[in-house]
Amino acid sequence: MNEPVSVPTLVGVAAAAGVSRATASRALSGYGRVGAKTAAHVQKIADELGYIPNQTAQAMRHGRTKTLGLVIISNFTNAYFDRATKAIVDAAAESGFQVLVSNTAENLGAEREAVTHLLEKQVDGLIVVPVPIGSHEHLLTPALRNTPIVLFDRKADGVNASTFTTDDLTSCAAAIEYAVSLGHRDIGCLVRVAGIPAVTSVQPDGIISSIMGRINGIKHGAAAATLPANSVQWRFVPASLEVAQSGVEQLLDSPHPPTFIFTSNNDMLLAVLAVAQKRGLVIGQNLSIVTVDDSPWAQVLGGGLTVVARPVEKLAAEAVAELLRQIEHPDGISHDVVLPTELLIRQSVVDLRHGIHPAS
Amino acid sequence: MNEPVSVPTLVGVAAAAGVSRATASRALSGYGRVGAKTAAHVQKIADELGYIPNQTAQAMRHGRTKTLGLVIISNFTNAYFDRATKAIVDAAAESGFQVLVSNTAENLGAEREAVTHLLEKQVDGLIVVPVPIGSHEHLLTPALRNTPIVLFDRKADGVNASTFTTDDLTSCAAAIEYAVSLGHRDIGCLVRVAGIPAVTSVQPDGIISSIMGRINGIKHGAAAATLPANSVQWRFVPASLEVAQSGVEQLLDSPHPPTFIFTSNNDMLLAVLAVAQKRGLVIGQNLSIVTVDDSPWAQVLGGGLTVVARPVEKLAAEAVAELLRQIEHPDGISHDVVLPTELLIRQSVVDLRHGIHPAS
DNA sequence: GTGAAAGCGCTAACAA
DNA sequence: TTGTTAGCGCTTTCAC
Numbered sequence: 001m002n003e004p005v006s007v008p009t010l011v012g013v014a015a016a017a018g019v020s021r022a023t024a025s026r027a028l029s030g031y032g033r034v035g036a037k038t039a040a041h042v043q044k045i046a047d048e049l050g051y052i053p054n055q056t057a058q059a060m061r062h063g064r065t066k067t068l069g070l071v072i073i074s075n076f077t078n079a080y081f082d083r084a085t086k087a088i089v090d091a092a093a094e095s096g097f098q099v100l101v102s103n104t105a106e107n108l109g110a111e112r113e114a115v116t117h118l119l120e121k122q123v124d125g126l127i128v129v130p131v132p133i134g135s136h137e138h139l140l141t142p143a144l145r146n147t148p149i150v151l152f153d154r155k156a157d158g159v160n161a162s163t164f165t166t167d168d169l170t171s172c173a174a175a176i177e178y179a180v181s182l183g184h185r186d187i188g189c190l191v192r193v194a195g196i197p198a199v200t201s202v203q204p205d206g207i208i209s210s211i212m213g214r215i216n217g218i219k220h221g222a223a224a225a226t227l228p229a230n231s232v233q234w235r236f237v238p239a240s241l242e243v244a245q246s247g248v249e250q251l252l253d254s255p256h257p258p259t260f261i262f263t264s265n266n267d268m269l270l271a272v273l274a275v276a277q278k279r280g281l282v283i284g285q286n287l288s289i290v291t292v293d294d295s296p297w298a299q300v301l302g303g304g305l306t307v308v309a310r311p312v313e314k315l316a317a318e319a320v321a322e323l324l325r326q327i328e329h330p331d332g333i334s335h336d337v338v339l340p341t342e343l344l345i346r347q348s349v350v351d352l353r354h355g356i357h358p359a360s
Numbered sequence: 361m362n363e364p365v366s367v368p369t370l371v372g373v374a375a376a377a378g379v380s381r382a383t384a385s386r387a388l389s390g391y392g393r394v395g396a397k398t399a400a401h402v403q404k405i406a407d408e409l410g411y412i413p414n415q416t417a418q419a420m421r422h423g424r425t426k427t428l429g430l431v432i433i434s435n436f437t438n439a440y441f442d443r444a445t446k447a448i449v450d451a452a453a454e455s456g457f458q459v460l461v462s463n464t465a466e467n468l469g470a471e472r473e474a475v476t477h478l479l480e481k482q483v484d485g486l487i488v489v490p491v492p493i494g495s496h497e498h499l500l501t502p503a504l505r506n507t508p509i510v511l512f513d514r515k516a517d518g519v520n521a522s523t524f525t526t527d528d529l530t531s532c533a534a535a536i537e538y539a540v541s542l543g544h545r546d547i548g549c550l551v552r553v554a555g556i557p558a559v560t561s562v563q564p565d566g567i568i569s570s571i572m573g574r575i576n577g578i579k580h581g582a583a584a585a586t587l588p589a590n591s592v593q594w595r596f597v598p599a600s601l602e603v604a605q606s607g608v609e610q611l612l613d614s615p616h617p618p619t620f621i622f623t624s625n626n627d628m629l630l631a632v633l634a635v636a637q638k639r640g641l642v643i644g645q646n647l648s649i650v651t652v653d654d655s656p657w658a659q660v661l662g663g664g665l666t667v668v669a670r671p672v673e674k675l676a677a678e679a680v681a682e683l684l685r686q687i688e689h690p691d692g693i694s695h696d697v698v699l700p701t702e703l704l705i706r707q708s709v710v711d712l713r714h715g716i717h718p719a720s
Numbered sequence: 721g722t723g724a725a726a727g728c729g730c731t732a733a734c735a736a
Numbered sequence: 737t738t739g740t741t742a743g744c745g746c747t748t749t750c751a752c
Contacts, residue, residue, distance in 0.1 A: 007505045009745060020723045025747060032748085033721055050503070055480040056425065057745035059416050060728045067460070067481070074446040082442040086434040089461050098477055100427070101449050101461045117458055120415040121427070143410070145367045273660040296601075297657045300633045369729060380739045385731060392732085393737055417729035420744045 008049040017045040028053065059122060067100055068092050068323065069118030071111060071128040072152075074103040078266055079295045080312055081129065084152065087316030088127060095324055097124070106194055106239075108134035115139065119147060125323040130156035132194040132208035141332075148326035150319050155209040155336075162326070162334040164319040165210060168292065171308040171341040172217025172262070173224060175290045178306075178343065179260045180225035183352030184288060187227070188251040188258030189218055190244065190268040193236045199247045200236050214264050214292060214308075233258060237268070244271035252279065259352060260288040266295060269305075288349040304346030311339050368409040377405040388413065419482060427460055428452050428683065429478030431471060431488045432512075434463040438626055439655045440672055441489065444512065447676030448487060455684055457484070466554055466599075468494035475499065479507060485683040490516035492554040492568035501692075508686035510679050515569040515696075522686075522694040524679040525570060528652065531668040531701040532577025532622070533584060535650045538666075538703065539620045540585035543712030544648060547587070548611040548618030549578055550604065550628040553596045559607045560596050574624050574652060574668075593618060597628070604631035612639065619712065620648040626655060629665075648709040664706030671699050 014024035019042060026032045027042035028051075034042075045051075059065040070088055072081055089099045100123060102114035108131050115138050118126060126149040130136055136156045137143060151163040179187065191211060196204050207215065222232050233254060235247035248271050251258055263269045269291040273283070281287040283302040291298065294309040318337055374384035379402060386392045387402035388411075394402075405411075419425040430448055432441055449459045460481060462474035468491050475498050478486060486509040490496055496516045497503060511523040539547065551571060556564050563575065582592050593614060595607035608631050611618055623629045629651040633643070641647040643662040651658065654669040678697055 005502050005506050011745075021746080022724080022748080023722055026722085029747080035721055038721080052476065052479050052505075054482060054745050056416055056419050056482045058747080060420055060745075061747045063728075065416065065481075074449070079439075079442075082439075085445070085461070086463060089434070089463055093462065093474075098460045098462065098481060100458045101445070102453065102458065103446060103449055114453075116412065119412050121425075121458060122414060122416045142365050145412070146365050267656075270656050270660050277660065277663045296627075296630050297661075300630050300637065301657075301661070303637045371729075381729090382731080382740080383738055386738085389731080395737060398737080414729050418731080420729080421731045423744075
């Protein structure tokens with residue numbers, strides 16, 4: 001039950017095949033010149049012995065681990081980063097790379113520590129979703145020892161790396177214009193912001209780039225639709241479902257309660273759904289809503305929620321491709337990729353002009 | 361812009377500190393005896409140089425990579441495995457281990473390949489969610505070269521490893537009994553099964569252990585509630601939302617349409633929600649439902665869905681703990697951990713006896 | 721076409 | 737307490 005299986009190594013294969021380690025290595029890694037017969041023979045022996053190359057030793061030799069490090073906030077109520085993780089892992093696998101995954105829980109210290117561990121493990125490159133607040137010296141070239149890095153989903157102040165983000169602005173603006181075009185005049189915006197203590201209606205400083213895009217989109221949309229400034233009510237809320245719900249309630253209890261609520265992500269949507277349920281409001285009937293990020297749930301809920309959909313799989317694939325390119329050709333040139341988003345119109349915004357669903 | 365930063369190594373630190381590599385190593389890794397002053401001095405130099413130990417080289421020396429391999433089906437509509445991934449990564453991090461994540465997409469070949477890659481990377485241990493069909497020789501000790509392995513969420517035929525599963529049977533049975541106690545007599549069961557071509561009402565062979573638990577739970581519950589056999593209608597469906605929906609429609613169009621539908625996972629739930637919406641059925645009013653696996657969406661949907669909740673974080677933590685234990689003490693003893701589940705009663709099952717919600 | 725030998729960065733006997 | 741040295745498993749000049 002407990003007898004250790006001997007682990008076949010290259011020397012073992014070489015010995016069994018009656019050749020030198022060098023020849024065995026050449027035969028198995030397919031470099032240099034080896035006699036066709038020798039190669040086949042070595043290969044056969046290796047298979048028989050169940051030889052698996054020791055990637056650690058290989059890495060030591062040529063300084064490449066074929067491993068990527070992913071530092072991500074893992075918020076599992078947020079399908080976005082789960083999809084991103086999967087897409088990154090899959091894209092890497094296609095190129096023969098494995099991925100070491102670390103969570104930061106939006107905590108700067110955890111991010112720094114994760115990067116260090118990944119560097120110790122000699123990852124060939126890093127994909128980081130930077131935490132929204134604090135300073136990121138640990139992501140600069142000196143700290144990184146030339147390890148290529150790309151930023152995913154957001155930019156980080158002062159970090160000069162390629163970034164992979166989405167154009168949330170355009171579709172968020174479109175969402176507002178769409179709602180206004182259907183007759184909505186009282187609009188509520190529920191925006192999740194890291195690092196604030198409580199709900200506030202005044203926009204805090206230091207908001208991360210991705211969220212800023214959404215906020216600006218809303219403003220642009222409102223301007224384009226020539227909405228008066230006081231038509232749009234804001235609630236910026238910290239990361240807590242309860243607090244988010246109180247933000248929704250504030251909105252609904254205001255003198256001009258919104259007929260349409262825009263939520264900055266799925267967590268905020270969940271808060272709206274909870275309060276709506278409590279008050280007997282039905283999405284797509286007496287409350288309209290658009291959120292950022294599609295999900296299987298959003299597709300089904302209330303006949304389908306209208307959403308701003310971000311192409312996360314594509315973004316992930318491009319981020320990995322760029323990282324691999326930089327690993328091959330470390331030219332230090334960084335650029336910003338911004339992928340378009342899409343307003344997916346479904347059933348969650350009521351047509352106030354006729355009292356019917358736009359899509360029915 | 362492109363000047364390579366020199367990567368400080370142990371020799372560099374030793375040289376700069378004017379000591380031998382051995383002393384430097386002792387000072388930094390804290391083994392053997394070093395003079396307190398020397399240690400402090402070396403440490404200081406190392407910090408100045410920004411020295412980071414090369415974990416690859418360390419791994420070469422003592423044959424431990426401090427890395428775990430996770431082979432998981434990554435189905436991002438299924439929050440369960442995302443939560444599991446996060447919990448595993450976090451638990452490992454707490455013990456100083458990083459995790460290499462691979463997806464199998466429920467594909468045996470991908471699983472085999474992932475395990476090989478992970479073995480090449482010399483992971484200290486493996487956590488595998490085995491794909492539901494096929495034979496798993498690649499998970500046996502000889503193939504694994506003594507690398508400890510634990511199975512997560514399901515058992516795999518012929519693999520003698522510790523398993524970490526949940527007692528779905530008890531809570532699924534309780535769910536049925538609960539529904540019957542509220543007056544439901546026509547019960548539909550929608551069960552997702554891997555590897556079948558189309559919807560069927562007869563139970564296929566070769567169903568994976570976790571799903572069998574749920575099926576048996578339903579049967580036990582029905583028996584305990586002394587329901588006549590024909591009260592329970594089954595639909596086993598493959599992995600496709602459209603096909604699942606047709607399964608739901610078959611149920612609803614049958615001579616005795618169910619008033620209560622039990623779904624084996626969130627994907628099946630989504631199918632029911634889609635059809636219900638299409639037909640104007642409201643969950644918790646004219647259609648009752650219980651599903652397996654809680655989620656933030658289920659908590660909010662329709663005032664809260666009654667679910668069979670599985671303790672995935674706890675399960676993950678225990679699986680990691682056991683794997684680490686086996687890495688420390690490879691005794692080859694395997695055991696099966698089965699954690700209890702819980703029927704979380706919320707609002708999605710109508711009380712047919714009085715026509716009101718049980719919890720209102 | 722094949723072998724001998726050096727060495728990637730580190731740690732652990734063994735000496736001193 | 738500290739230094740010397742060997743070697744983990746592999747690849748890669750350099751000779752032959």
